[in-house]
Amino acid sequence: MASEGTSGLAKSAAEKLSEMGERTKQLGTAMQDPQRQRRLILFIVCIALLLDNMLYMVIVPIIPDYLAYLEGDTTPDQAPAGINSSSFSNRTSHDKTTTENLDLQIGVLFASKAILQLLVNPLSGTFIDRVGYDIPLFIGLIIIFFSTCVFAFAENYATLFVARSLQGLGSAFADTAGIAMIADTYTEEAERSKALGIALAFISFGSLVAPPFGGIFYEFVGKRVPFLVLAFIALIDGILLLVFIKPFANRTRENMPVGTPIYKLMIDPYIAVVAGALTVCNIPLAFLEPTIANWMETTMGATKWEMGLIWLPAFFPHVLGVYITVKLAAEYPNYQWFYGAVGMVIIGASSCTVPACRNFGELIAPLCGICFGIALVDTALLPTLAFLVDVRHVSVYGSVYAIADISYCVAYALGPIVAGQIVHTHGFVQLNLGMGLVNVLYAPALLFLRNVCQIKPSHSERNVLLEEGHTGLYDAIKMEERNAKKRGFASSAGNTMSGGQNEMGIFKGQSISEEELSGAEYS
Secondary structure (H helix, E strand, C coil), X not given: CHHHHHHHHHHHHHHHHHHHHHHHHHHHHHHCCHHHHHHHHHHHHHHXXXXXXXXXXXXCCCHHHHHHHHCCCCCHHHCCCCCCCCHHHHCCCCCCCCHHHHHHHXXXXXXXXXXXXXXXXXXXXXXHHHHCCHHXXXXXXXXXXXXXXXXXXXXCHHHHHHHHHHHXXXXXXXXXXXXHHHHHHCCCHHHHHHHHHHHHHHHHHHHHHHHHHHHHHHHHHCCXXXXXXXXXXXXXXXXXXXXXXXXXXXXXXXXXXXXXXXXXXXXXXXXXXXXXXXXXXXXXXXXXXXXXXXXXXXXXXCCHHHHHHCCHHHHHHHHHHXXXXXXXHHHCHHHHHHHHHHHHHHHXXXXXXXXXXXXXXXXXXXXXXXXXXXXXXXXXXXHHHHHHHHHHCCCCCHHHHHHHHHHHHHHHHHHHHHHHHHHHHCCHHHHHHHHHHHHHHHHHHHHHHCXXXXXXXXXXXXXXXXXXXXXXXXXXXXXHHHHHHHHHHHHHCCCCCCCCXXXXXCCXXXXXXXXXXXXXXXX
């Protein structure tokens, strides 16, 4: 009987292992499906962007109080949850800093992530163009994981500053690589706009939900928990990337086309106009975040929960703006510049009305208008950057989205440091009027994009070269491999295309090999 029971258990275990193996095999086969792989890439990138924007905003309700505790302005019975109050007696005595110095420390800590991200982006963009998108995304997630863990356990300002700056280093790789990967995966303009719109919705959700998320956890379980939760999300996202995308799989990376250098993209007038618009439209959000809570408290006597939740309703108009822009771009793709210009006018008008608000309910409306306008600008202009690279340069997107990230970082690096000084020197009303005026005055500059947006880029090269259709990742490698094989054919056929132009070769900046190949295919 015992031998029969053992035999039955062994047989049952073998059957279960066989079933698990079959399911794993089916899952692996399913992941090879191009459509499923594209959705998985979009999901992984969206989680990375959600994480990065939560990291930027989660410290808003935590750091002012925690730094006051570190400076000794909080008594032991007021120490944040999870902090050992006995550390007060053990801490070396030091002079209390003034409120101005504490505000400066808070501003520098807020801005340190964006500043380092700003400095590293030119290098990360070039690196991404050289090695592809998935390895830099994985590197960024790993750096974010470790730096966030350090930030969670940091108990002095220097460690907080270093950890916060390292989060910026990780974001310079993860953000740029993630957006570039979406642009490379979704090559049709309508699909690309929709995918980037979804990514922007995750960015908005991360930015707006992070302050209440951080504040609630900090209030009840201490500083460490919200950062450990975010570190865990980074770890899970990195594991998903490692398992399903396999960034370190042996690919012929030497066959990747050489992207246009970032300095050449920066001096492209069309890209410069888009980059300027991305910076200007985000200035109101970046400058209001560190200043509006104090203004609400002094002007309308706002409570803590009102200051913490004031940005949360703006998530819904932001998503609505993304949805509207994606739908309009699908129907009228040549008017992306116009959608961006309308968004900047809305941002300007909304910013100017903020100081006129006298209670919580009134303030929600202009903040929703600002976020709605930002959604229009971002959703219209981020795909336009990829479009400009497609028609004027080489279709490798690392450097151009590094420029986009630089544009955002300029606003968010200046905001925490400069906004407070402007309010102190000139006043909150002048700050908002200035930001609104700058947005309205910049909107006509997008007219410069009107003619280039009329161009209809041809995707015939991809369609001809990729017999099995678009597979979502590293199409450029396959294209370059086929390019090399066709060069012999092009040489034997003679210079049949030397006297004419093909539809991909009319754009300045396209490589010679693309012109030769297209000519050979259509000769």
